[in-house]
Amino acid sequence: MRESHTVDELARLIRPCIGLTEGDARANARYYDNIVATMRKEHPRMKIESIRRKALDASQKYAEKQHRARAFTIAQTESAFAYNRGADEGIRQAQGEGYLGTMVKRWSTSGDDSVCDICNALEGTEVDMDSDFDFKGKVLFAGQHMLPPAHPRCACAIEYIEVAAPRGRK
Numbered sequence: 001m002r003e004s005h006t007v008d009e010l011a012r013l014i015r016p017c018i019g020l021t022e023g024d025a026r027a028n029a030r031y032y033d034n035i036v037a038t039m040r041k042e043h044p045r046m047k048i049e050s051i052r053r054k055a056l057d058a059s060q061k062y063a064e065k066q067h068r069a070r071a072f073t074i075a076q077t078e079s080a081f082a083y084n085r086g087a088d089e090g091i092r093q094a095q096g097e098g099y100l101g102t103m104v105k106r107w108s109t110s111g112d113d114s115v116c117d118i119c120n121a122l123e124g125t126e127v128d129m130d131s132d133f134d135f136k137g138k139v140l141f142a143g144q145h146m147l148p149p150a151h152p153r154c155a156c157a158i159e160y161i162e163v164a165a166p167r168g169r170k
Contacts, residue, residue, distance in 0.1 A: 010075035015067060018074065024066045032059040073152050080149040081141070084158060088147055091160050092129075102164035103129050107148070110155045119148075119156050126161070 005013065020028065035055035039046060094100040107122040109115045115123075118135050127133060132145035140149070148156035 007072065007075045007079050010079065011068070011071040014074055015071035018067070018071060020063065020066055020070065024063075024070065028059050028063050028066065031062050032056065035059070077140075077149050077152045077154065080154055080156070084147040084149070087158065087160075095166070098166045101162055101166040103160050104163055105129060105147075106159040106161060107133055108157050108159050114155075116151065116154075118150050119154060122150070122156070 032055050035058050036051055039051045039054065040048075043051070088105075091100065091103060095103065104126045105128075106124060106126045107119070109119045109123045111123075118137060122133055122135060125133060130146075133150075135145065135150055137151055140151070144150070147158055148154050150156065
């Protein structure tokens with residue numbers, strides 16, 4: 001993040017370092033099996049070695065697509081994590097220095113058609129700085145309910161609203 005890479009650049013950088021998830025690997029194996037079964041049915045005279053080679057080529061291309069998608073998911077999610085943690089830390093430091101008073105945080109979605117049901121339900125929800133947002137789902141990291149991302153590929157952010165001036169400021 002220090003190098004100001006875009007999500008697409010980060011995805012390309014981390015892609016060689018990651019593997020497929022268990023679910024992606026299972027999906028890829030099913031894809032291979034389906035190709036073999038379909039080719040056996042539609043081309044009964046084709047040698048099994050040729051069928052397997054074609055299925056393997058197709059499943060490798062599919063795995064590359066899955067791999068690119070996973071790398072993008074990680075880059076997007078980690079970027080959202082870093083952005084939201086950095087913003088929160090900045091607000092807390094400003095409060096500690098007396099520049100900001102009592103704050104609340106408000107969940108903010110991108111507002112487009114890609115917003116999921118979890119985040120759509122949180123849109124506009126306000127809680128105290130040290131409170132959790134109430135949502136369900138797999139816990140990705142410690143303190144997940146304090147700030148976005150709520151899930152992989154989450155593009156939500158927090159708005160900070162000053163509700164009381166710091167002591168000594170009017």
